[in-house]
Amino acid sequence: MKKIRFALVGLGAIGQERLLVYKELMRKRNVELVAICDKSEEKCKLAINQIKVPYYQDMEEMLKKQKNIDVVDICTPHFNHHVLGKIAAEHGKHVFVEKPLSLTLPCADLLIKTCKKANVYLGCGENYFRMPNDRVAIKLLQSGIIGEVTRAYAVDKAIRSRSPLYPAEWQKVLGLAGGGHCLEIGIHRMSQLRLYINSEADSVVGLTKVFGNSLESWGHAIIKFKNNAVGIYDGEDFIEKKISTSVIGPYNQVIGSKGTILIDSFGVHLYLITEKWAEHKEIPIVRITQKMNNKEVLNKIIVKTEPLIIWENPFRDCPFNDYLIGIADEIIDMANSVLNDRSPEYDGIQGRKDLELVEALYESSLKGMYPVRLPITIMTLYEQKVHEAYKEKFGHDPLEV
Numbered sequence: 001m002k003k004i005r006f007a008l009v010g011l012g013a014i015g016q017e018r019l020l021v022y023k024e025l026m027r028k029r030n031v032e033l034v035a036i037c038d039k040s041e042e043k044c045k046l047a048i049n050q051i052k053v054p055y056y057q058d059m060e061e062m063l064k065k066q067k068n069i070d071v072v073d074i075c076t077p078h079f080n081h082h083v084l085g086k087i088a089a090e091h092g093k094h095v096f097v098e099k100p101l102s103l104t105l106p107c108a109d110l111l112i113k114t115c116k117k118a119n120v121y122l123g124c125g126e127n128y129f130r131m132p133n134d135r136v137a138i139k140l141l142q143s144g145i146i147g148e149v150t151r152a153y154a155v156d157k158a159i160r161s162r163s164p165l166y167p168a169e170w171q172k173v174l175g176l177a178g179g180g181h182c183l184e185i186g187i188h189r190m191s192q193l194r195l196y197i198n199s200e201a202d203s204v205v206g207l208t209k210v211f212g213n214s215l216e217s218w219g220h221a222i223i224k225f226k227n228n229a230v231g232i233y234d235g236e237d238f239i240e241k242k243i244s245t246s247v248i249g250p251y252n253q254v255i256g257s258k259g260t261i262l263i264d265s266f267g268v269h270l271y272l273i274t275e276k277w278a279e280h281k282e283i284p285i286v287r288i289t290q291k292m293n294n295k296e297v298l299n300k301i302i303v304k305t306e307p308l309i310i311w312e313n314p315f316r317d318c319p320f321n322d323y324l325i326g327i328a329d330e331i332i333d334m335a336n337s338v339l340n341d342r343s344p345e346y347d348g349i350q351g352r353k354d355l356e357l358v359e360a361l362y363e364s365s366l367k368g369m370y371p372v373r374l375p376i377t378i379m380t381l382y383e384q385k386v387h388e389a390y391k392e393k394f395g396h397d398p399l400e401v
Contacts, residue, residue: 003032004335005068006096009059009084010075011038011047012168014098014125018075021327023051024318031335034069037062059084063091070338071096073331075125077168078183079176079390082107083401089118096334096344098125100187100358101351103178103390104383105376107398108355112348123334123344124351127326128188129195133268136285136301136311137254137261138195140270143309146256149229152196153253154189156235172214175389180215181237182208183358189252190357191350193223193231196254201353202226204372206361211236221361233361270303293319359383 008018015038022033036047037056044055056062063069072088073096074081082102085095095115101124102108115122128134141149170176171184194201202224208216223231251264259272259280267287271280284304289296299316303309315328330346337344360372362382372380379387390398 001030002339003030004338005032005034005070006073006331006335007035007037007062007066007069007071007093008033008073008075009037009062010077010080010098011036011040011043012075012077015075016047017324017327018073018331019047019050021320021324021331024320025328025331026051028317029332029335030339031331035062035066060087063088063093069093071334073334074098077170077176078103078178079170079398082111082398085111085122086114086401089115089120089122092118092120094121094123094334094338096123096125096331097348097351099191099351100178100183100355101348102355103398104379104386105352105356105359106379106383106387108348108352110399110401112352115348121334121337121344122348123330123337124346124348124354125330126188126191126346126351126354127323127330129191129326129346130329131322131326132298132301132311132313133263133322134192134195136268136303136309137252137263139309139311140261140303141196141198141254141256143305145259145270145272145305145309146254146261147258149197149254149256151230151232151255152193153232153251153255154193154234155252156185156189156233156250167214173389173393174215174386175391175393177215178386179358179362180208180210181217181235182219182361185237186219186233186235186361187354187358189233189235190223190354192252193233194353194357196252197225197227197229197231199225199227199229201231201357201360201374203374204357204360204364205369206364206372207369208362208365219361219365221357221364223357268301270305290316292317295319295321298322298325 025031035054037059071094074084075098081097085097088095204223206221208219211217218236221233254261262269270283286302288299290299298313300312333345363380364372366382
């Protein structure tokens with residue numbers, strides 16, 4: 001079996017997660033990690049204790065010296081995504097970029113255009129829809145079991161603000177991060193809402209607020225889709241340490257004409273409307289697990305409908321939790337994209353659509369909750385602010401790379 005060779009660029013929190021997954025996939029799948037790159041030599045030396053590969057502190061040097069790389073996996077801070085992605089594509093490498101695809105839509109368009117010109121594939125690292133509960137939810141939606149979808153909610157109460165490592169210094173700077181919680185985490189929710197509703201977005205009304213000393217830590221959006229369904233996003237990451245964010249935990253909910261699907265910290269739930277007014281019947285959903293390396297590993301999820309709806313974990317031979325299953329799935333999909341010469345399941349266009357919803361939220365808030373129609377065809381006022389902040393930091397516009 002031919003192995004697709006990856007280089008991992010960026011060894012922060014996301015890069016460290018990727019490293020764990022690569023270590024396992026290298027033994028069991030068509031993936032090989034052949035190089036790592038980070039500005040910090042200390043991080044590189046710690047990483048090669050886990051996987052013995054060459055390390056570099058400069059990506060261009062890596063690409064010039066190491067010719068056996070197929071895909072560059074970019075897990076750096078946001079402001080570097082389009083810059084490093086463009087360089088990788090110009091070296092003829094396929095590009096896999098952690099979300100968000102870029103700081104702004106014009107930067108994303110530059111990356112997409114460069115990859116197309118270089119005839120390389122561009123994948124966006126969106127892992128939440130790949131996790132087991134979402135895979136089951138989307139399978140249920142595709143079956144039509146809850147009827148016509150009328151609205152979907154993504155309510156995100158993050159607890160990362162309790163970590164002394166969050167936010168990182170770069171996440172407090174507009175020209176480096178491009179936004180706060182709505183871009184860092186909310187972009188995942190935009191992806192989920194789009195996939196649940198399965199339609200193109202038509203307009204967005206939004207509001208953001210700052211609590212503490214970072215960029216926005218709360219955001220709310222109402223998204224109208226072209227099929228007349230509505231998506232509602234509400235996300236927060238309060239800086240105040242004493243505020244509990246677990247009273248109302250994170251959840252996603254999809255409501256249809258025949259029932260509802262609820263995804264929360266306890267799993268995925270299916271409720272169908274009964275003939276008795278105002279009552280729903282819960283359909284049992286069972287997780288089948290197995291022991292591996294003293295860990296409970298998911299084997300399959302069974303929905304007790306007629307007929308049964310079954311989702312099988314494609315990584316049941318790996319000791320991954322639900323979150324790491326999502327990461328493994330996006331890496332393998334990118335590898336298969338190159339191997340089979342087909343576009344990734346979540347390509348640059350999909351990543352751009354998620355980014356567009358976040359930019360519309362920011363623009364609506366900036367304009368006093370004025371509705372923003374989609375698609376966005378010119379640079380928004382908010383994006384102009386991001387570009388100005390980037391230029392102040394680096395001395396040039398982010399498109400001048």
